[in-house]
Amino acid sequence: TTCRGKLPPGPARLPIIGNLHNLGSQPHRSLADLAKIHGPLMILKLGQVTTIVASSPAVAKEILQKQDQLLSDRQVVLAVRALDHHQFSAAWLPVGSKWRNLRKISNSHLFATQKLDSNEELRREKVQELMEDVRRNASERPGEAVLERCVEDDVLVGPGGRRPEGIQRRMTIHFGKVFDMFGKVIDERLRQRESEGYVSANDMLDTLLDIGADQNTREETAMDPLCINHLFLDLFLAGTDTTSSTLVWAMAELLRNPDVLAKAKKELDQIVGKGNHLRESDIHRLPYLQSIIKETLRLHPAVPLLIPRKARADVEICGFIVPKDAQILVNAWAIGRDPSTWDDANSFVPERFLGSEVDAKGNYFELIPFGAGRRICPGLPLATRMLHMMLGSFVHSFDWKLGDEIVPEMLDMEEKFGISLERAKPLFVVMTPR
Numbered sequence: 001t002t003c004r005g006k007l008p009p010g011p012a013r014l015p016i017i018g019n020l021h022n023l024g025s026q027p028h029r030s031l032a033d034l035a036k037i038h039g040p041l042m043i044l045k046l047g048q049v050t051t052i053v054a055s056s057p058a059v060a061k062e063i064l065q066k067q068d069q070l071l072s073d074r075q076v077v078l079a080v081r082a083l084d085h086h087q088f089s090a091a092w093l094p095v096g097s098k099w100r101n102l103r104k105i106s107n108s109h110l111f112a113t114q115k116l117d118s119n120e121e122l123r124r125e126k127v128q129e130l131m132e133d134v135r136r137n138a139s140e141r142p143g144e145a146v147l148e149r150c151v152e153d154d155v156l157v158g159p160g161g162r163r164p165e166g167i168q169r170r171m172t173i174h175f176g177k178v179f180d181m182f183g184k185v186i187d188e189r190l191r192q193r194e195s196e197g198y199v200s201a202n203d204m205l206d207t208l209l210d211i212g213a214d215q216n217t218r219e220e221t222a223m224d225p226l227c228i229n230h231l232f233l234d235l236f237l238a239g240t241d242t243t244s245s246t247l248v249w250a251m252a253e254l255l256r257n258p259d260v261l262a263k264a265k266k267e268l269d270q271i272v273g274k275g276n277h278l279r280e281s282d283i284h285r286l287p288y289l290q291s292i293i294k295e296t297l298r299l300h301p302a303v304p305l306l307i308p309r310k311a312r313a314d315v316e317i318c319g320f321i322v323p324k325d326a327q328i329l330v331n332a333w334a335i336g337r338d339p340s341t342w343d344d345a346n347s348f349v350p351e352r353f354l355g356s357e358v359d360a361k362g363n364y365f366e367l368i369p370f371g372a373g374r375r376i377c378p379g380l381p382l383a384t385r386m387l388h389m390m391l392g393s394f395v396h397s398f399d400w401k402l403g404d405e406i407v408p409e410m411l412d413m414e415e416k417f418g419i420s421l422e423r424a425k426p427l428f429v430v431m432t433p434r
């Protein structure tokens, strides 16, 4: 073609800062807008860093699958380098033996189906503890947040500032600080060990073994302590905010779409049964709950631009050259909202996934919240189980009500771009045991 050998198109640049001024506080949105003008493969200069941005399923597939041999290293940002993280971390190491070893441990010892099945009970216990906590709080300790709010806006406060009847039995959870299950399990285990002295790298590996691996792992992997330390940190960092912010987005969407919430509740009543606890083995019989999680990941991918990659050499993509050492961003957020792929792209419609074969596991490039290819999120199997269990259990165990924004249509859905894509405003939910 005529464009063979050319660099991709992109917006005009300013001296020194290049296109940094184009990004703003919501880079995933700004880049999606730029892609509407310049196309699904564009080039920018972010300060000194040549950056390629992919914004369509076809281009994402080229980068993450077809040409992944040369495009799977990471662009190491300065903050990571300063912490020496790039030498040890599964997320920042280039593709090579160290990285491969860490991935092998994750895939075969921590997140393999059989391993996850074998410690399902541990997670179920944790989810039940969480439900019990909320239930107990609902009856013993009135939610402080809801009371504060009530006093503030004077809606639910009776004459003389007295609390109206019934408020005692409700509980508000400040989901901005949501208790993420994975984090909670690790935290608890480590605290037990800490009380016995200090936490060593081997303690950390033991902790990982407790939650996901079997006893042979240490011998089989023969990891050095520094590596173990980093793997642990990596998983903790990568797994907590992402999972909890996804859960919060799912809850916000259900509160905004009461019909969807009602349908999910009905499905759980039919399949799991009132009064029974949800189990991971139930998930495959809950297609509507699954669709809700997919729809949440489509509209609110926790890592909207994936983790930046770096070109090992010049690579031709769709007739353009991606130059060696360029940073590569894949805009999973833009891809999830692209109207040429999705009908009514900005609406939360889980029904679109019923009877569809599309999953979020890196097989369908129109839905890649976990990335795809060799650097796909290794925590995907754990994250999916936890999301279904937590969301499903909350729906099954409680009736929900918005704590402050009274009408669902008024619920603020503004995003805050950061380590993970979070809600800008915390979500306040009033939970009443069913």
Ligand code: HEM
Residues within 6 Å of the ligand: 090, 091, 092, 103, 182, 234, 235, 236, 238, 239, 240, 242, 243, 246, 301, 302, 303, 306, 307, 308, 369, 370, 371, 372, 373, 374, 375, 376, 377, 378, 379, 380, 382, 383
């Ligand atoms: C909803 C939850 C989660 C989302 C949306 C998510 C998303 C992602 C994404 C987009 C990437 C980059 C993939 C790429 O470059 O193609 C990634 C990498 C990674 N994730 Fe997750 N993640 C989640 C949960 C977890 C959990 C629970 C863990 C571990 C317990 C985890 C561990 C990691 C690690 C270690 C990497 C780096 C992999 C590598 O570079 O080889 N993530 N994740």
